[in-house]
Amino acid sequence: MYYSKLFFEILVWTCLAGLAGVFLFQLWYFVKDVKNKKFW
Amino acid sequence: MSTFGIILVVLSLALGTFIAVLGTHFSKKKLTNKEAYFTAGRNISVAFMTASFIAYAVGTGLIFSPGETAYTTGLTAMIGYGLAISLAYVFFIPFTKKIRQRIPEGHTIGEYAKARYGRPMYLVCLAVSIIYMFVLLCSNLIGAAIAFKYIGGVPMIISILTIGIPTIYFAAFGGVGAAIFTSGLQSLLITPLLLIPSAVAIFGLGGPGAIFDGLMEKAPDLLKIDFGPGVQFAIMIVIAVAAAEMLNQTLWQRIYTAESPKVIKKSLLSAAVMTFPMTIIAALFGLTAIILPASIENTSIASAMAISQTVPQWACAIFVLVVVLAASSTGGDALSGFASIISLDIVKPLKPNISAGKAMSIGRIGVMVCGVAAMIVAYFEPSILMLLLTADLLATAAIIPVMVGLYSRRVSGIWAAAATICGILAGLPLFGQYSNLYSFLLAMGTSGLIVVVGHFAGKKEYNFDRLKTEITHL
Numbered sequence: 001m002y003y004s005k006l007f008f009e010i011l012v013w014t015c016l017a018g019l020a021g022v023f024l025f026q027l028w029y030f031v032k033d034v035k036n037k038k039f040w
Numbered sequence: 041m042s043t044f045g046i047i048l049v050v051l052s053l054a055l056g057t058f059i060a061v062l063g064t065h066f067s068k069k070k071l072t073n074k075e076a077y078f079t080a081g082r083n084i085s086v087a088f089m090t091a092s093f094i095a096y097a098v099g100t101g102l103i104f105s106p107g108e109t110a111y112t113t114g115l116t117a118m119i120g121y122g123l124a125i126s127l128a129y130v131f132f133i134p135f136t137k138k139i140r141q142r143i144p145e146g147h148t149i150g151e152y153a154k155a156r157y158g159r160p161m162y163l164v165c166l167a168v169s170i171i172y173m174f175v176l177l178c179s180n181l182i183g184a185a186i187a188f189k190y191i192g193g194v195p196m197i198i199s200i201l202t203i204g205i206p207t208i209y210f211a212a213f214g215g216v217g218a219a220i221f222t223s224g225l226q227s228l229l230i231t232p233l234l235l236i237p238s239a240v241a242i243f244g245l246g247g248p249g250a251i252f253d254g255l256m257e258k259a260p261d262l263l264k265i266d267f268g269p270g271v272q273f274a275i276m277i278v279i280a281v282a283a284a285e286m287l288n289q290t291l292w293q294r295i296y297t298a299e300s301p302k303v304i305k306k307s308l309l310s311a312a313v314m315t316f317p318m319t320i321i322a323a324l325f326g327l328t329a330i331i332l333p334a335s336i337e338n339t340s341i342a343s344a345m346a347i348s349q350t351v352p353q354w355a356c357a358i359f360v361l362v363v364v365l366a367a368s369s370t371g372g373d374a375l376s377g378f379a380s381i382i383s384l385d386i387v388k389p390l391k392p393n394i395s396a397g398k399a400m401s402i403g404r405i406g407v408m409v410c411g412v413a414a415m416i417v418a419y420f421e422p423s424i425l426m427l428l429l430t431a432d433l434l435a436t437a438a439i440i441p442v443m444v445g446l447y448s449r450r451v452s453g454i455w456a457a458a459a460t461i462c463g464i465l466a467g468l469p470l471f472g473q474y475s476n477l478y479s480f481l482l483a484m485g486t487s488g489l490i491v492v493v494g495h496f497a498g499k500k501e502y503n504f505d506r507l508k509t510e511i512t513h514l
Contacts, residue, residue, distance in 0.1 A: 001264065001266060002265065003115055003265055008249075012242065013248065015321050015324075016242065017317075018317030019234060019235045019238070022318065023228070025310070026094075026228055027228065029086060029087040029090065030224075033088075
């Protein structure tokens with residue numbers, strides 16, 4: 001049984017979008033911690 | 041060496057030096073006492089902790105090993121690799137709570153093994169930790185050097201020095217604080233820098249659909265859900281990575297540096313979610329290499345070859361910077377773990393009254409010696425995946441005996457050490473020959489079985505309060 005082309009496309013596009021999401025989430029958390037003076 | 045290679049070396053050196061100097065400077069400002077060299081003041085917040093877990097996971101082990109896996113064993117194994125890296129953090133969460141509860145003033149995994157189990161298990165645990173950290177460091181240097189060699193034609197020795205020296209500098213002089221600070225910076229930079237060349241490569245090849253069609257034509261077996269070697273690898277890598285991470289001094293050190301158990305839990309969960317897409321995208325380069333016309337002489341370079349042949353030079357340069365960041369962050373983590381192991385696990389038991397200042401100096405010397413030794417090994421370019429799997433096998437045999445000690449009062453040091461050694465001996469004969477999965481299952485099963493027998497056969501009950509009284513601030 002083979003993976004479908006659709007599954008492969010969804011996996012790749014989701015992970016690519018996820019990568020962008022990871023960056024934005026990290027940026028947001030850094031800003032939040034800096035604002036709350038919990039940077040370190 | 042080509043002009044492009046020289047540009048890569050200069051860019052990497054500039055980035056590595058900038059991060060190393062900044063990390064060391066920041067860490068020194070926070071180095072309020074010598075203890076902080078090993079624990080960063082036990083005050084790290086969620087943002088830094090998450091970034092630190094991500095940067096730790098995204099070493100060249102993540103950039104190249106999943107690619108090598110995808111190239112040799114296909115899509116199921118590639119997804120398994122992504123799950124393995126994520127699940128390792130999820131599995132670790134309940135143990136981190138127990139570790140902080142039992143050993144609130146801890147520093148290393150070795151001091152726990154010594155206090156809980158005594159000398160035999162302490163020595164076994166120390167050996168496994170040292171081998172694992174050393175392998176981790178070597179694999180990161182090899183990965184970076186391979187990227188330089190195949191993308192820019194840079195000689196191995198120059199690329200190893202370009203990555204190695206700034207990394208050794210910040211790990212030696214900034215301690216764990218510098219490692220965490222630089223991990224934070226590196227983690228923020230790695231994600232966009234990985235995204236750019238990946239997107240360029242995917243679009244350049246005509247999208248995921250075109251890659252899928254190419255694979256179907258050239259290697260359809262690798263797209264089978266139930267492709268035997270892929271399924272076996274996927275199960276094995278989940279066991280291997282989980283065991284290795286839970287027995288990793290770098291992660292134990294992070295537990296002690298966090299502000300609270302809540303911070304650890306949040307950070308591990310966030311990192312678990314975030315590392316999955318990173319692994320899959322990194323592994324995709326390995327699959328891409330299959331559809332390219334050039335033959336691959338060494339499977340470790342599959343990702344580097346795919347990048348160099350599918351994206352323009354500017355995107356290649358960005359990818360090399362990702363590799364530099366990945367190698368130096370995980371390499372720095374491994375080296376700061378070494379500092380703790382050498383000064384607190386090896387020297388302190390021999391000289392119990394050693395001052396924190398002297399422990400720090402010894403840690404620095406240890407970092408430099410290990411760093412240079414790893415650079416020498418990396419020069420000979422062994423397979424990254426095989427190196428990591430060998431270290432993972434040792435960790436798989438040790439993980440149950442080590443972790444059970446946090447819960448069972450009745451397992452003694454002799455039983456724990458015997459379980460680990462028998463686990464390694466049971467797993468080694470099959471390793472690399474027939475199936476690595478059976479090798480890992482045998483290692484874990486044997487050590488687990490012996491620990492269960494040890495629990496029921498044990499007569500003395502260990503008092504867990506001893507961990508609090510015997511493991512204290514420096």
